[in-house]
Amino acid sequence: MSNPSPSSSRIAEILRAGQPDETVAVCGWVRTKRELKKFAFVEINDGSSMANLQVVLDPELPSYTDLLKQIQTGASVEIVGQLVESPAKGQRLEMKASNVTVVGESDGETYPLQKKRHSFEFLRTIAHLRSRTNTLGAVFRVRNAASNAIHEFFQERGFMWVHTPILTASDCEGAGEMLGVTSLDLANLPKTDKGAIDYGQDFFGKPAYLTVSGQLEAEVMAMAFSNVYTFGPTFRAENSNTSRHLAEFWMVEPEMAFCDLVGDMDLAEAFLKYIFSAVLEQCPEDMEFFNKRIDDTVLDRARNIIDSGFERVTYTKAIEILEKADRKFEYPVEWGTDLQSEHERYLAEEFFKKPTVVYDYPIGIKAFYMRANDDGKTVAAMDVLAPGIGEIIGGSQREERLDDLTKRIEAQGLDVADYWWYLDLRRYGSVPHAGFGLGFERLVQFLTGMGNIRDVIPFPRAPLSIDF
RNA sequence: UCCUCAGUAGCUCAGCGGUAGAGCGAUCGACUGUUAAUCGAUUGGUCGCAAGUUCGAAUCUUGCCUGGGGAGCCA
Incomplete structure (x- = not known):
């Protein structure tokens, strides 16, 4: 991946200290997208904070229509743009995108995390995505x-x-109770004359456990x-x-x-x-x-x-x-x-x-x-x-x-x-x-x-x- | 390991003997800056698995599996 110029910033830092008119680059994952007739809002999160960065996508961006199709919940993106004071309530700053790269797409039909509340029980079944x-x-x-x-x-x-x-x-x-650790072949355990497991042949020469x-x-x-x-x-x-x-x-x-x-x-x-x-x-x-x-x-x-x-x-x-x-x-x-x-x-x-x-x-x-x-x-x-x-x-x-x-x-x-x-x-x-x-x-x-x-x-x- | 409750659409649930429903999500469309946007349409299921009862089982019975809550043990 090419290094954006200027080098990318963490969203937490932008939201805390960013100034209007500053040009920044962010890398992160799409949390949600709201399409309106004249433009679209995309919320980006990079894990640095609870709050997302709201990015405004203008139809004048190159291949705007295709881009919007690719920017689905869960997709990873790299966006360069200018920080502006947000005209609407909800955030101090937002970003007006000038260059958007979809790094990795995400199929909205199968992406398990939905724009709604999930139970913790369900999230445990997708522990690779729940973070x-x-x-x-x-x-x-x-x-x-x-x-x-x-x-x-x-x-x-x-x-x-x-x-x-x-x-x-x-x-x-x-x-x-301890969890045992062994390099013995469990399907073919060596035995002593008395029929006990012969730990003398195990990796440490005696039974070993996790602490x-x-x-x-x-x-x-x-x-x-x-x-x-x-x-x-x-x-x-x-x-x-x-x-x-x-x-x-x-x-x-x-x-x-x-x-x-x-x-x-x-x-x-x-x-x-x-x-x-x-x-x-x-x-x-x-x-x-x-x-x-x-x-x-x-x-x-x-x-x-x-x-x-x-x-x-x-x-x-x-x-x-x-x-x-x-x-x-x-x-x-x-x-x-x-x-x-x-x-x-x-x-x-x-x-x-x-x-x-x-x-x-x-x-x-x-x-x-x-x-x-x-x-x-x-x-x-x-x-x-x-x-x-x-x-x-x-x-x-x-x-x-x-x-x-x-x-x-x-x-x-x-x-x-x-x-x-x-x-x-x-x-x-x-x-x-x-x-x-x-x-x-x-x-x-x-x-x-x-x-x-x-x-x-x-x-x-x-x-x-x-x-x- | 014990007690208890639950497993039905991608998610959250309703239905509790007569052959499957809602909301949300997703998809498509509309929309004068939205904030889990809104509005409209569309899409969607071996009803956890196996056996049994019955003319007929998502619904009743038994067993098993998985999950939640509580207990024991502990940190």
């Missing part, structure tokens, strides 16, 4: 802004971004660099069919040496406030759109997150609140059992009406690496419960005492030998440390108000779903 819609476009711009803000937040605070492995040999938490968390490796790196974070894909093979679960999702996991649970909660709160501020500042148009069309509490919620402190309650106190609640729960409230979705929702949405941090959970329901409190009954774990979303962050102070950690691994029926390197961290210069994990897609859901997690990731993976 061209207003809503998904806004979601992915917000997703990008949030990703960038995450790096800014940690980098500004001196955290090092560390790349933890995606392939792993250990199920680090002893929980959660369910980078936490243990992040702890390794924190023991050298003090403050680190991971931000990458993680995988779960759980048969979860809900609007809040994916088989492949992105997780943010900071890990801080010389830090306790209070420092961990402080970081989680500062983190969420930072991300919300950054997204409101960078994507005001998209956030307005979500507030107007998806969930009219999005903006109030965001300001509430930024301006007000999070509520912090111990698990024990939370149980007391739930026991006194003037309401019937489907699941019983009892000290020692995990909080159910309905309990978490009551706390965050009805009782406190703000993000709520529940901490000091019973030792029996939490993972082995969480640090035992002095009461002998609880561990220094915390969950951040977001109104409307539920658990968005889960974190803890880690058990740094070798003896205690070894006992906990044994108590959960895990093989201590598998954790030799993890235990080594407690042998050589062990320090109190803490961290948390945040499901990135849940954060994007929380930001945008989108109801289904499959609509906040471009290519969702879920049970029986990997078509795009």
Whole structure:
């Protein structure tokens, strides 16, 4: 494709700073075309903003009639023209086209995206095209802004971004179904004398999986660099069919040496406030759109997150609140059992009406690496419960005492030998440390108000779903 | 995995024992700057799949598949 002169501009920039009489070139896709007798309007979008650029096509353009036939919804075009103040309401500027090139045609009869509202269910069946819609476009711009803000937040605070492995040999938490990875011929598996699968012949010489968390490796790196974070894909093979679960999702996991649970909660709160501020500042148009069309509490919620402190309650106190609640729960409230979705929702949405941090959970329901409190009954774990979303962050102070950690691994029926390197961290210069994990897609859901997690990731993976 | 609701035109749905409908889209035409333009016409379907009940099934029954919502598990 020849380089237009002057070189092409992004539509967001034109709409923001363009001046009348300026000659510009734009490249993008046709959102809609309105033909009138004397001229035609074409709306062009290049993904840089929610708003389109309105282009006026005059019949004096060369081969005007043929051109109009080719400019159908979905077609890609390159247009050079002069910016003019729009005589009609709806936009400050529009473009009077002087040169139009149809780069790629689009057959209006078969193009699946129509000039009308589509259901998200339908858009999921055309995931390769849905990013061209207003809503998904806004979601992915917000997703990008949030990703960038995450790096800014940690980098500004001196955290090092560390790349933890995606392939792993250990199920680090002893929980959660994992997806296996193998180079063995599944139709002709090698067997040992005892009839078991002979993983000795597999690529790594032992069973391998996709990671369910980078936490243990992040702890390794924190023991050298003090403050680190991971931000990458993680995988779960759980048969979860809900609007809040994916088989492949992105997780943010900071890990801080010389830090306790209070420092961990402080970081989680500062983190969420930072991300919300950054997204409101960078994507005001998209956030307005979500507030107007998806969930009219999005903006109030965001300001509430930024301006007000999070509520912090111990698990024990939370149980007391739930026991006194003037309401019937489907699941019983009892000290020692995990909080159910309905309990978490009551706390965050009805009782406190703000993000709520529940901490000091019973030792029996939490993972082995969480640090035992002095009461002998609880561990220094915390969950951040977001109104409307539920658990968005889960974190803890880690058990740094070798003896205690070894006992906990044994108590959960895990093989201590598998954790030799993890235990080594407690042998050589062990320090109190803490961290948390945040499901990135849940954060994007929380930001945008989108109801289904499959609509906040471009290519969702879920049970029986990997078509795009 | 469990509970529940649904699958009819490209999309969103109505029809719920007598042989298929609407709106939108698309196409064509009209139209003094339109904003998901408007107006008119045209186009459009193995009624998710399989078996069964019946003179007759989109409609009733059973099984399966797919999707939504909720739950469990979790992030």
